[in-house]
Amino acid sequence: MTSILSATSSLRIGGLASGIDTDSIIKELMKAQRIPLDRLNQDKQILQWQQEDYRAIYDSLRAFRDKVFNMKLQATYMAKTATSSNEAAVSATAGSSAVPGMYTVTVTQLAQGVSKGSQDTLPDEANADGSTMSLKQQFGLGYDTLAFTLEGANGIKKFSFDTNTANIYTVVSEINAANLGITASYDATLNRFFLTTTSTGAAAKIIVTNDSNNFLSNNAGDGNNTLKLLLKGDGTAYTGQDAVFNFGDATGLKSATNTVTINGITLTLKQGGGASTTITVSNDTDAVFNAIKDFVDAYNEIIDKINGKLTEPRYRDYLPLTDEQREQLSDEQEKQWEEKARSGLLRGDSLLESVVSRMRATMSAVVPGLTGGQGYKTLAQIGITTLSYEERGKLYIDEAKLKDALQKDPDGVMNLFTKSAENYAEKGIAMRLYDDINSAMALISARAGTSSSYSTADNSAIGRQIAAMNERISTLEERLQQMEDRYWRQFTAMEQAIQQMNAQSAWLAQQLGMGQAR
Structure with a gap:
């Protein structure tokens, strides 16, 4: 019997002598001891979810920044359109540097290869x-x-x-x-x-x-x-031969190809032999309007996303599931539980509140120092406004008013967005908003890091918290393992003592039986 116990104790098979379900007892004892570890893992999971939410907002801000960058460029507001009176002879497109006007183009010969x-x-x-x-x-x-x-x-x-x-x-x-x-x-x-x-x-x-x-x-x-x-x-x-054409009174111009850009206008020569056309260049207010509209839509989207996180309901009774709890739920139940557990982790977050507040302040700001033309100094003057305070900064466009502003004073609209200045408070709307977004991204990166980081070490505030928590978890897991081993040693010792008692009892009974037989 002794050899059996010593061989089986290392395999943790208890109760051979006592009949006690040692494994179940130790599991119950350890379940209580693991409560602090489960709590640590849950806290770590919450931090990881918060980090993911921050990083998702960071990625959205980065995408929005690209649109804002385009709104900083004067070329965005200087879009031109070109039409040809004879598309069969020459077609044309106009770049932002093209000067509005009418231009006569005559093509003597087309460029050819061999x-x-x-x-x-x-x-x-x-x-x-x-x-x-x-x-x-x-x-x-x-x-x-x-x-x-x-x-x-x-x-x-x-x-x-x-x-x-x-x-x-x-x-x-x-x-x-x-x-x-x-x-x-x-x-x-x-x-x-x-x-x-x-x-x-x-x-x-x-x-x-x-x-x-x-x-x-x-x-x-x-x-x-x-x-x-x-x-x-x-x-x-x-x-081969070069294309030969006249552009206004500039005669005998040559090009190795039939596509040539001159004075900001890209011409596609299609017919030679003296074919002629008139190219008309004008401001493309529709393109500028669409650019501003896309920008406002993108602004509303990012504001809505951040506000959604700030107002998302928090279900504090729904903590991240432990492994044991997850085993007791179906996949659908687990999904529903996790949705509630993840909800509201950035509710009322002060960092995100400051980001939204600064962006809203910029969109309602007055741009000083703008003179001439219609004197546009605010977005409201060109038809871009907020309505209800409860909508937390959502912008609306009065399309007729914006188009009218673009027709009356396109330079004024451009300056409202693109004015450059050393002082932040004197910059145009897009210039200021670009600074806002860079600042917001820096704050979020410091708090939660970025998913695009090439560094293997996460030095963000949450990253350092998670690292410290991992150390605590590792220490506690080691301690719990030692505790479980101690329980098994104690129960094994008890089994060995019971075995010895049983052996002694059997020997005494045998001796008493032999005495009575005499």
Whole structure:
């Protein structure tokens, strides 16, 4: 019996001598002892949830900051639109630097590249089984080595091919890999070969030399070569041409492409031969209106998100579930419980309250020092206002009033948002709000860190709290393990004592029985 107990005690199988359910007793004893550990883990979970909520707001602020940055740029308010009286000849778009007005454009010639294609069908490159023939097989060549030199706008290269192993696709691949400014292709349906410059303009070119086998070219350039291309092999340059056009009284302008930007206007030339059009450039108030509207919508979204966290109900009776509690619930019950446990963790948070208050103050602020025009100094003057105080800063747009402001004084609207100053209180609305958001992000980062941080150490306030709590949890877990081991040692000692007593009792009974037998 002694050997059995000593062997089984390390496996924690109790009650062999006493019949007591030792395991259940110790589990109940430890359950009470684990209450402080469960509480620590719950507190840690709450901190982790708070950190996640802070970081979600940080990410939202960062996305909103990008929109605010665009509202800081004067280019956002200087959007222009361009229309062409003859879209078939020239189309146009206007950049922010374009000057409103009417411009006459006349196109003498369009920019072109160089394209050379087989003048007749070439022998089929495919065998009956679908495999590709060699150059010698396809074209019936009587030589083993094919060589020629090809020059484009980007450089020159000598090519050499073994006609017994190379095929037409090998030629295409080698030319394209050389990056000469020339693209080769082979159309297997038409059985024709093409060489085309990758760019347009006078600098684009195709030049063939050293083509002793007349593969690409021949002396006359009449297509009497293997690939039936109209190319001379004596170094003749086949070049593209520049576009030539007039812009107002600026005549004879040239461009290597048919898309050209001049005076802030991007022109797409479509028709040459003296085709003419009138380009009209004007302020694009619709684009500016939409930019401001998108900005206000994004502001309302971030304000609503933060206010939602500040007013979210807190259910203090719903603590994070322990492992034991989680086992007793279904997945749906666990989800519902966690939703309540996570709710309201940032309710009334002073940091977020300060963020919202500062943003609201900025959106209702007066921008000093703005003169001229309509004298817009507040958002309310251009139709952007709040309504009810209970809506906690939500903005509304009077669209007619905003459009009227953009028509009457677009520069005044721009200055209201973009005025630059050393002093925060003298900055424009967007400039000031950008500073507000950067400040808010810095505060949240210091409190909870960021999910995009590349550092392995979280030095935020909550991060340090969690780290300290992890140490406490580790210490307590070690202490509880020692306590559980002590309980088992005590119960094992009791089992061993009971075993000895049982053995002694059995021996006495045996002795008494023997005495009576005499």
